[in-house]
Amino acid sequence: MVISVAAGIIMRDEQVFIALRSQDKHQGGCWEFPGGKVEQEEAPSAALARELAEECGIQVQESTPFQLIRHDYSDKSVELHFFKVTDFAGEPHGKEGQEVAWVPLSELAHYTFPEANVPIVEALLKR
Numbered sequence: 001m002v003i004s005v006a007a008g009i010i011m012r013d014e015q016v017f018i019a020l021r022s023q024d025k026h027q028g029g030c031w032e033f034p035g036g037k038v039e040q041e042e043a044p045s046a047a048l049a050r051e052l053a054e055e056c057g058i059q060v061q062e063s064t065p066f067q068l069i070r071h072d073y074s075d076k077s078v079e080l081h082f083f084k085v086t087d088f089a090g091e092p093h094g095k096e097g098q099e100v101a102w103v104p105l106s107e108l109a110h111y112t113f114p115e116a117n118v119p120i121v122e123a124l125l126k127r
C-alpha cells in the first residue's frame with residue numbers, strides 16, 4: 001500500500017520553514033517540510049491546507065504543485081505531493097510542540113531530511 005502525503009515548502013525571503021520530526025515518528029529525528037497524510041477522497045492541495053493549519057497554524061492562500069515523489073522505504077512506501085506555498089496568512093510555528101526553523105536556502109544541505117526528500121533539497125539548492 002502506498003501512503004499519499006502532502007507537504008509544503010513554505011518560503012519567505014529566500015528562507016524555508018522546516019520542522020523536526022519527533023523520534024517516535026517514521027523517519028524521526030529528520031527534518032521535514034510540514035505536511036501529512038492525504039485522507040480518502042481528499043485532494044492533495046486540500047490535505048496540504050488542512051495539515052499546515054494543524055501543524056503550523058497558517059492558512060494557505062496559494063500553493064503550486066512542485067514535485068511528486070514516489071519512494072519505497074524498507075517499512076513503507078510513500079507518494080509525496082510537494083507544493084510550494086506561495087501565499088499564506090498567519091505566522092508559521094510549531095503548533096504541535098515540534099522544533100521548527102527558518103533556514104536560508106543556501107544552508108539547507110546542513111539539515112538531515114528523509115531519503116525521499118533528496119531530490120527536493122537538490123532542486124531548492126539549485127535555485
Ligand SMILES: Nc1nc2c([nH]c(=O)n2[C@@H]2O[C@H](COP(=O)(O)OP(=O)(O)OP(=O)(O)O)[C@@H](O)[C@H]2O)c(=O)[nH]1
Nearest residue numbers: 005007025026027032033034035036037078114116117
Ligand atoms: N510531512 C512530511 N512527511 C514526509 C516528508 N518526507 C517523507 O519521507 N515523509 C514521510 O511521509 C509520511 C508522512 O507522514 P506524517 O507523519 O507527516 O503524517 P501525519 O502528519 O498525517 O501524521 P501521523 O503520523 O500522526 O499520522 C511519513 O512516513 C514521513 O516519513 C516530508 O518532507 N514531510
Ligand SMILES: [Mg+2]
Nearest residue numbers: 034035036037
Ligand atoms: Mg505530519
